[in-house]
Amino acid sequence: MRSMSRALCGAAMAFASAPAFAEKLTLAMPGVPPVFGSVVTYVAKEEGFFKKHGVDVEVRNFDSGAAAAQAVVAGSIDASLSPTPVIVRMISNAGVDLVSFYGMPNPDWLLGSVDPSLSKCQDVKGQGVGVDSIGGARAVALEQLIRPCGLKVDQVKLVPLSTNVGAAMLAGQLKLGVLHLDDVPVLEEQLGKKLTVVQSFKDVNQRSHYLVMVALRDKLKEKRDSYVRLVAALIDATKFTLDSKNLDRVAQIATVTGRTPKTAKETLPLFVRIELWPAGNDGLGKDNLEAVVATEKELGGIKPGKTPVAYEKLVDRTVWKDAKALAGK
Template sequence: MNPSRLLAPGLAGLALLLGTSAVLAESLKVGYLPVTGHAKFFVAQEQGFFKEEGLNVELIEFANSADGLNAVVANKLDVGAFGTTAPLVHYAKGADLRIIGGIMGEDAAIVVKAENADKIRSVADLRGKKVATVRLATGDAVLRGALKDAQVNWKTDLEIFELKNPPAVLEAVKSGQVDAGVVWGPHDIRAEQQGLKVVIRSSELQPGHPCCRLVVRSEKLQDKKVLRHFLRAILKAEKFAAENRKETIDAIQKYVKLDRELLEQAYYSPHLEQRSDPNIEGTRQFWDVLVSSEFVANTRPVDPIFEVKLYNSALKSLAKEQPKESFWQERIDEAKRRDVL
């Protein structure tokens, strides 16, 4: 007799005992950056929201958005959250990508040595200076757009150096190799702890700008049910993080190896937005900035990059399960303003 036939009834019984999610769990490879703004990934993993949704998620760390988005494009990741600039730049070049949600917004900052803080009060003061950024970072694109608005040519009027990650930017500023650097949380707080000064925040240059969109290759949209469950887990994590500080910082600390107090200050910062929607309105504006600042060539319309039905379906399903929970209704109302195609 075939041994597998003997095992089959036992496995079926085990499935009934453990529940179908244990047997039917869908595997997803999800790319992230080791920053406080990506806390919802960590909370969803540590609080079991991915498992609740029948998902077996492997979180894969990347040093910067450029490397992470390359992995999405190369089909090495199922989902990635790597800035707003990186996916839009790839999309402008013809990549078949879709934005299904978001992880964070704003949060970037320009830092300088304390003795230079009075000399650099606006982006116009960067004329003739050396500035370090992280390649394809959201803050980098926001800066270049602001320079264009200030009639400063970022190609000729200053030198921009694209480094690998925020710690490298901080070291370049501290050592005097550059005059200013663009980083994001929690590295803005780390900069101040190391004696540097935040002189400009990205929210001042482009209020409400999105960062770190949830991006997939369009072929992944065939797995609509899986992606819907993924977005449900992210939304659950957003709600949990808004209501449970200690457990949220516990989760972040497992993935971002920095001081607990610093992580809490960075995550619950007024400069960090934590919405999970695609933010179509904000991303359109960001695209316009990329085009006007000549960061990308306007070769295709941006609206086809958005897939909002999955987010709306995930959100409304949670609201239906908890009809008295105002958190979900607030998000539904926001989506009616921010996510209209």
């Protein structure tokens, strides 16, 4: 009888913590197909973590994280996972009231070449380089990848291809492209040779930031409980993703990125090693984000006369804090 009472009490508490109905949020992911950073979101969807936390999440893919953020500003999307430098530019230059409530601090960008004769940073001058979009994440990353040899982005030819940069390199349409870690094994397998890495992000920028999940500040305030539940689901999904026992299942879910289960399984440990998905924190560290703001000011991404966004305006860390209290329950 006592055990039954405890069970009923637990059920009542769980019911009390769940909303009367699941409010719908529309979440935009970068890339068609989406980039690997989105895998945790799809794990949350496929493994039922959104449902568990009482939030109905529709996931949509956009050509780029920049386009996804613009949809948030337009009001057609509730939140997006977008490149941090792009968000810093949007807030600083245009004064849009976006706020970050979750982040991924560790970029995996690299500048790859299928032509061994184009192996040095200075070789990139005047060449066509595959990126996602003009002003998108890969284009912004390229600015930092070629900075060590004194090149600026207007000294190369940007070729916008969404997430199809690797495919264009395989087809012989391009010799150079800004790539993700998971692009490398695919290219090497199909090329039958090693890809030449001209420059990797970890070599040129030790303190940076990759992606932030953003919403309009007013909408975050209006639907705050749903955003908290969204992040709680992502926290649980991250824990599931990082557990090696779930590698096969996560690799299967990761096929949404266009990778085969085999390639996804081989690549997942590489992303775990660089701590792509934050565990035990919100991924919004002040030092990393302020470093992005400083870099964007130096590169001219923040226009002259514009005030760089302050860290306190850029983030809302209370959402993750409240979500952490829900996660795992």
